Amino acid sequence: MSSAAIVPFWQPSRGATVELVCAHLEASEGSLHLHEEWQFGVPESPSKLSLGAFRRYSAHADDVTIVAPYAVHAERGVAGEAPRWRILYVAPSLVTELYGHNVPHFRCPVVTDAPAAAELCELTRQSGEGSISDAECLTLVSGWLTQFLRRHGERATAPQRKLAVERTLAFLQNRPTQSVSSREVEAVAGVTLSYLQRSFSRAVGLPPGSYHAQVRLARARRLLAQGKSATWVAHECGFADQSHLTRRFKACHGLTPGAFQAQSRDRRSSVE
Numbered sequence: 001m002s003s004a005a006i007v008p009f010w011q012p013s014r015g016a017t018v019e020l021v022c023a024h025l026e027a028s029e030g031s032l033h034l035h036e037e038w039q040f041g042v043p044e045s046p047s048k049l050s051l052g053a054f055r056r057y058s059a060h061a062d063d064v065t066i067v068a069p070y071a072v073h074a075e076r077g078v079a080g081e082a083p084r085w086r087i088l089y090v091a092p093s094l095v096t097e098l099y100g101h102n103v104p105h106f107r108c109p110v111v112t113d114a115p116a117a118a119e120l121c122e123l124t125r126q127s128g129e130g131s132i133s134d135a136e137c138l139t140l141v142s143g144w145l146t147q148f149l150r151r152h153g154e155r156a157t158a159p160q161r162k163l164a165v166e167r168t169l170a171f172l173q174n175r176p177t178q179s180v181s182s183r184e185v186e187a188v189a190g191v192t193l194s195y196l197q198r199s200f201s202r203a204v205g206l207p208p209g210s211y212h213a214q215v216r217l218a219r220a221r222r223l224l225a226q227g228k229s230a231t232w233v234a235h236e237c238g239f240a241d242q243s244h245l246t247r248r249f250k251a252c253h254g255l256t257p258g259a260f261q262a263q264s265r266d267r268r269s270s271v272e
Contacts, residue, residue, distance in 0.1 A: 009263050011225055012127040012137035020141060021089040021225060022124045025075060026082050032074050032205055033252050036176075036218045037089040039067040040148075041075070042117045047083040048076040051109055052205035062114040064148065066106050070173055070215070072205035086124045090145065098146050104153035111152050119144055164189040164196055165203045172212040176219035179238045180212060217252050220245060221260070230257040 008024045021037070032050070041049075042064055049057045049065050051073050058078075059065050067073045069092050077083040096102060123140050126132045132140070171188045172180065185208050186193045201207045206214065220237045224230065234245035242257075249257050 008128065009225075009260055010128060012134050012141075019091040019222070019225070020094075020138065022127055023085075023087040023089070024124070024128060025085040025087055031252065032072050032214075034070050034072050034211075034214045034218055035067070035089060036069055036222055037091055038069060038095050039065075039073075039087060039089055040120060040145075041065045041067075041085045041087040042121050043075075044084040044086065044121070045081060046078050047085065048078060049110060050074040050076060053202055055109075057108070057110045059110050062112055062117050064111050064113055064117050064120060066109050066111065068103075070169070070218075072211065072214070086121045088120060088124060088141065090141070094142070095145065095149070098142060099149045099153055101153075101155055103156040104149055105156040106152055107154065113148070113151070116144070116148050116151075161203045162199055164191045165200050168196060168200055168208055169204070169211075172208065172215055175212070176215050177237050182209070213248070214252070217248055220249065220257075221253065224257050224261055227261070230261075233257070 010022055012020050012022055019037070025041075041059075042061065043059045044061060047059050049059050049067075051057070051067070051071060057065075075083050075085055092103075095104065123137070123144060127137045168185060168189045171185065182193055186196065189196045191199075197207050200211070204211055216237045216239070220233050220239075223233045223236065228236075230245060231242045234240075234242045237245070239245040239248070246256050249255075249260070253260065255263075
């Protein structure tokens, strides 16, 4: 996402044991980023979903887009128009529970399913307007996900990536609150840093250092959504200070940490 993005975020299940986040995204230009959660989205206008460095997919209002946790991606418009998306972020634990077969696999990250797309749009709209309660939203999300996974999910297969890349991914994903050095990454990968930089960027979409920065931002967003202070989150996730976190968070998500948290508070105040 870019600094010109308009991104209302809210939590329909705040305080629940399962974490959900909804968003209504409108951005002039999407930048590569990642999330700790599964992302299910519906574009409200013709758009593009970018995955990694090279994969580009067209998406329309009858489509549901799927992005797995920690997958580098970006939402983009076509012909210079801003993309508008209804997005649902779902904790991996809920997806695994409903699917029943560990991690689901999808043949394509864009699935044409007009009824499912319309239902997800309506669900996020009602949640954003406060016309359904948090408990109702969680029930509806669970029902929607169960049906969608049943129709389109498949057993996951091991990704065809080089072992050095897989080792590096696991190492970086397991350190969302720690700084890592290039020497540590090189030692874990078992190959030279220059070779890893090329192979990792081709396979994942970002070089290792940028990928790890996005992992830390993803954890920061999760902690901010839980109500942690920006100062504490900045320290916890290894940013130099709150200003550093604010700059990186706004560049990625289009709004400051304070604005991100205020959206959830404002929505709850309007509902209560």
